[in-house]
Amino acid sequence: MTSTAGPGGERYIVQPVDPHNNLQKIPLFVGGVELASLRVVFYLEMDSVETWLKAVRTDFAVHSTLDRTPLLRLEYRADMHSDPIAHWQIHAERGSMSHLLARAHHVRPDVVAKPHDMSSLHFPVGGERFRPCLEDVLQFLVHECGIDAQPNWLDAVESGRVQWRRFQLRTAVRDAQAEAAAVLAQHGWTVTPPAEVRDEYTKIFTRW
Structure with a gap:
């Protein structure tokens, strides 16, 4: 892990590196033959209450060994304003999709700027709280891409996913405490609010 100065203060970067501290992609094999690689980078800063480290950016990208262009990317940017805060970008082409985008480009060139480049599309995937995790990407690569x-890889992936989703759930509860308290009360819990209820972070749930 390395650290740099980020817009919110100290920023920590977590990524696999080689002995010279350069970013190291994770090789991906099919039948023992290396056909692709996985790039994984996490950018972390302290959260708004200066208690926990939170991800402010993540980059997951699968690259083919045939060329430098990625096959697909899963990206998250906490400071994203125009595009979805978390999104897939697919580096592939399909005739019918290109046809749709080309027609849309003639009508809305301000929206569809690159009709023949499907990788310019950002597919939203749940925003800051409910976005996919690294374990989802790993299972996709094994189950869908071969x-x-x-051995026992799935146990490790599922264990990591449970941990990730529980952390995200805790943060979502902090963001929407009234809703969490209401649900608990419906299930028989006794919930006593504090003297001062923290403002809810509704902006988290409105961003796509």
């Missing part, structure tokens, strides 16, 4: 995996 990437080789170690």
